[in-house]
Amino acid sequence: MIGFVSRAFVIGIAGGTGSGKTTVTEAVINAAGPEHVALLPMDNYYKDNAHLPFEERLKQSYDHPDAFDLELYLSHIRQLVAGLPVEIPVYSFREYTRSQETILVKPAPVVVLEGILLLVDATLRAQMNLKVFVDTDADVRFIRRLQRDIVERGRTVESVIQQYLEQVRPMHLSFVEPSKRYADVIIPHGGHNEEALAMLTARVRSLVPSKVNHGGRS
Secondary structure (H helix, E strand, O other): OOOOOOOOEEEEEEEOOOOOHHHHHHHHHHHHOHHHEEEEEHHHHEOOOOOOOHHHHHHOOOOOHHHEOHHHHHHHHHHHHOOOOEEEEEEEOOOOEEEEEEEEEOOOOEEEEEOOOOOOOHHHHOOOOEEEEEEOOHHHHHHHHHHHHHHHHOOOHHHHHHHHHHHHHHHHHHHHHHHHHHOOEEEEOHHHOHHHHHHHHHHHHOOOOOOOOOOOOO
């Protein structure tokens, strides 16, 4: 049958902080066409810590699986696959809690999940048709995180280093790195691996109608 796939194809893109997941995700979205993709970043599903004082929020580990509202995340994935729209939460990395806003995500032929701990939970892995792990050297990942957190999240150099040594690195070794074994595809060197991206995007293009199917020329 020519046209959209009858059931949404779910792609999970995992990897450590600063590994290049966003670059790979953007390549997938561009390959399919934004109108054909429903994006659910796992970072949006951090638990709501609004009930905690700000100083207490700072002490929480945000790189442990328990930091995420997995029940809500799974519910939204299943709704999208069933063809239903969802209102996803918005997380503030400056306030360390959810904002009052939500984002409407409409169902699409391709559902993209993205997050550091995406492949850790077996129930979550079971929702995915294709599991991708973006693998990048630790020093590169740290430098990228340092730059991002200072520029985008208003952190200090000292706070980023402290969080990396006390939480990010230990949790990466305990949870993120071991989850690589569950990936169907491992992309070394992140978004700079053009050959791997070319193969992945070719697979994605096969999931949506081509210009030929719309009566145009390829």
